[in-house]
Amino acid sequence: MATEAMAGVPSKFRKTGTTIVGVLFEGGVALCSDTRATAGNIVVDKNCLKQHYIADNVWCLGAGTAADTEAVTMQISHELRLLQFETGRVVPVTAAITAMKRHLWKYQGHVSAALICGGVDSTGAHLSSVWPHGSTDSLPFLTMGSGCLAALSVLERGWRRGLTKEEGVSLGIEAVKAGIFNDMGSGSNVDVVIIDGEGTERRRNTVKPGTESRGADVL
Amino acid sequence: MGDIFSMNGSAIVGMAGKDSVAIATDLRYGNSYQTIGTNMRKVFRLSDNLMVALGGLATDIQTLSAKLRFRVNLYELEEKRPMSPKVATRMLSQLLYKHRFGPFFVSPIVAGLSKEGEPWVASMDSIGAVSDVDAYYSEGTAAETLMGACETYWKEDMTPEQLGGTVERVIQAGMGRDAFSGWGAEVWLLTSEGLEVREVKTRQD
Numbered sequence: 001m002a003t004e005a006m007a008g009v010p011s012k013f014r015k016t017g018t019t020i021v022g023v024l025f026e027g028g029v030a031l032c033s034d035t036r037a038t039a040g041n042i043v044v045d046k047n048c049l050k051q052h053y054i055a056d057n058v059w060c061l062g063a064g065t066a067a068d069t070e071a072v073t074m075q076i077s078h079e080l081r082l083l084q085f086e087t088g089r090v091v092p093v094t095a096a097i098t099a100m101k102r103h104l105w106k107y108q109g110h111v112s113a114a115l116i117c118g119g120v121d122s123t124g125a126h127l128s129s130v131w132p133h134g135s136t137d138s139l140p141f142l143t144m145g146s147g148c149l150a151a152l153s154v155l156e157r158g159w160r161r162g163l164t165k166e167e168g169v170s171l172g173i174e175a176v177k178a179g180i181f182n183d184m185g186s187g188s189n190v191d192v193v194i195i196d197g198e199g200t201e202r203r204r205n206t207v208k209p210g211t212e213s214r215g216a217d218v219l
Numbered sequence: 220m221g222d223i224f225s226m227n228g229s230a231i232v233g234m235a236g237k238d239s240v241a242i243a244t245d246l247r248y249g250n251s252y253q254t255i256g257t258n259m260r261k262v263f264r265l266s267d268n269l270m271v272a273l274g275g276l277a278t279d280i281q282t283l284s285a286k287l288r289f290r291v292n293l294y295e296l297e298e299k300r301p302m303s304p305k306v307a308t309r310m311l312s313q314l315l316y317k318h319r320f321g322p323f324f325v326s327p328i329v330a331g332l333s334k335e336g337e338p339w340v341a342s343m344d345s346i347g348a349v350s351d352v353d354a355y356y357s358e359g360t361a362a363e364t365l366m367g368a369c370e371t372y373w374k375e376d377m378t379p380e381q382l383g384g385t386v387e388r389v390i391q392a393g394m395g396r397d398a399f400s401g402w403g404a405e406v407w408l409l410t411s412e413g414l415e416v417r418e419v420k421t422r423q424d
Contacts, residue, residue, distance in 0.1 A: 014344040037350065042363060044342075045350045066348035071316050110320065 014039050018063035019147030019179025019186040020050060022116040022127045023159065024140040025168030028196025029118035029125045032172035033061045034147070034180050035205070036187035046188050047205070055080050056200065058096045058119030059193045063145035064112040064132060072113045076100050093119040093126035097136055105134030114144045120195050141171075147179025147186040154178045169194060177209045223324050224345075226251060228399030229274035229359035231261055232369065232389050233328035235338040236382030239410040240330040242272045243390040243419070245361070246403035257402040257423075264414065265291040266301050269331040270407055271311065274359030275345065276324035283323050287311060304331030304339040308349055315347035322346050326358035336411055357393065361400045365393030383408045387419055395422060 017038045023030045037045035052060040052073035058080070062069025076099045080091045097117050104111055115130040129142045141159045143151040154175040163171065169192060179186040188210045192203040230245040248259035262272045263284045271287060273280040290310060294302050302310075308329045315323060322345045330340045342356035343349045350356070355373050357365035368389040377385060383406055390404045404419040 013346055014348040014350070037348075039344065042366070045352065047352050048350060065346070067312075067316055067319070067344065067346040070348060071319075 014044055014066040015064065015185075017147075017183070017185025017187075018050065018145030019151050019176050019183060020061035020063050020116050020143065020145050021151050021155065021172045021175045021179075022061065022118050022129070022142045023155070023163070023168045023172040023175075024125055024127050025163040025165050027125060028120060028165060028168070028194060029127050030165075030169045030172045031059055031061050031116060031118050031193045031195075032169070032176045033191050034176050034186040035189045035191060036180075036185070037066055038185060043187065049191065049204075051191055051193050051202070053077055054096050054117065055084065055091050055119070057090055057121060057195060058093050058117065059195060059200065060096075060118075061116040061144075063114040068111045068113040069115065072100060072103055072111060073115070075103065090121055092121045092123065093117065093128075097128045097130060100130045101134040101136050104130060104132055109133040116142050116144055118193075118195060120197060125196070143175060143179075145179070145186065147176075147183030150178040150182040151175040165194065165196060173207060177207070180209050224275050224326070225360045225399055227275075227277040228397075229261055230357075230361035230365060230390060230394045230397060230400035230404075231272040231274045231326075231328055231359045232355065232357045232365045232386055232393065233272060233330040233340045233342070234355040234369065234373065234382060234386050234389070235330070235340045236377035236379060236385075238332075238336055238338065239377075239379040239382050239408065240270075240332060240338045240340055241382050241386045241409065242270050242328065242330050242407045243386040243404060244272055244274075245359075245390070245394055245400040245421075246405065247399070247401055248277055249399060252398070254402060260405075262405070262407050263288065264407075265307065266295065266331075268333075268409065269302060269304050269307050269329075270409060270414075271307070272328045272330070272358075274326040274328075274362070279323040279325045283314075283325055283327075286314065290314070301334075303333050304329055304341075305333065307331065308339075308341045308343070308351065312343055312347035312349050315343065315345060319346055326362070328356050328358055330409065332409060332411065359400060361393045361397035364396040365389060368392040379408060379410045383415070383417070390419065391421060
């Protein structure tokens with residue numbers, strides 16, 4: 001997304017320059033992100049967390065203005081907790097996505113949060129992206145943020161139906177690594193959340209590609 | 220720069236050491252290239268173990284510090300316990316995000332010691348995006364140069380004496396390369412023993 005690079009005016013707000021990736025695999029979903037936060041050309045945080053808790057079975061990755069991604073996901077998380085108390089059931093992923101798109105639509109794109117939301121509920125594994133204006137895409141692999149072009153090329157080549165959990169996770173990691181190396185807005189480490197029927201697994205800083213020298217593993 | 224953030228000029232840095240935290244700020248109050256005052260305080264002690272430094276637009280620094288003091292005082296009266304630096308960070312963050320579409324033009328650093336004596340430093344942008352993973356943060360017009368000085372001077376587990384000396388060197392070096400901040404500085408060093416405030420002699424240009 002070109003918002004931060006436009007007109008050459010560095011924003012004073014903190015952005016998560018960002019490569020975020022979601023991959024559906026057999027029976028679950030993997031969400032992978034980089035850990036760089038920028039303000040203009042300054043790296044303000046070398047190891048920030050872009051994973052946001054929505055519910056035990058739903059997690060979200062955020063790109064765009066950091067304060068907005070944090071505020072939106074927190075608000076939706078609270079909303080969903082209330083829904084869970086009311087219904088007494090595991091919240092459906094679509095409820096989270098609908099709540100997010102309604103919030104973002106209401107603000108007509110001024111709340112600049114680009115989100116990838118994934119989770120597992122009684123109807124299976126789901127993966128959606130939510131754009132700052134409130135539109136959504138539901139696809140088996142997704143990427144957002146300034147590193148999305150680099151990441152998408154990896155996903156287009158590597159994704160196929162029936163990926164195993166570890167295949168899905170490593171494809172996601174490779175896509176984020178493409179963003180880390182080829183997009184200046186993304187950098188440092190890779191964080192992963194994996195949600196499947198068994199539960200949720202989080203892998204913080206699972207690889208640190210920024211500390212390796214560029215070798216054959218990248219090419 | 221015609222940017223509203225850099226109209227008055229400021230240099231603030233917060234750093235954590237072993238069982239201690241320190242904040243250093245400049246004292247200049249300017250209007251672009253013109254210096255108006257040389258005694259503008261930018262650190263505020265909101266509780267025994269809690270300091271907040273605000274960089275950015277002077278009017279918002281003063282308004283926000285008053286709002287913060289009010290909120291911390293009310294919290295401590297109601298709860299009958301001091302506000303932890305973590306809670307203060309969250310509170311300031313939500314106060315800033317409340318003004319998402321007409322923000323206070325400030326860049327805050329929160330520093331303090333928890334009940335257990337754990338040091339805490341965090342910084343955020345003007346709409347409350349918090350960063351709290353590092354041991355040092357810099358804000359204001361000198362943020363870039365201060366960050367460079369922090370990267371080289373900071374060491375793990377500094378004693379309070381070392382920490383005080385380090386932030387002093389950082390503010391001297393970082394401020395010296397920023398045209399809009401300077402004209403004196405002060406170091407606020409917080410340990411379990413209490414707070415020590417020290418004025419620092421700097422270049423007067």
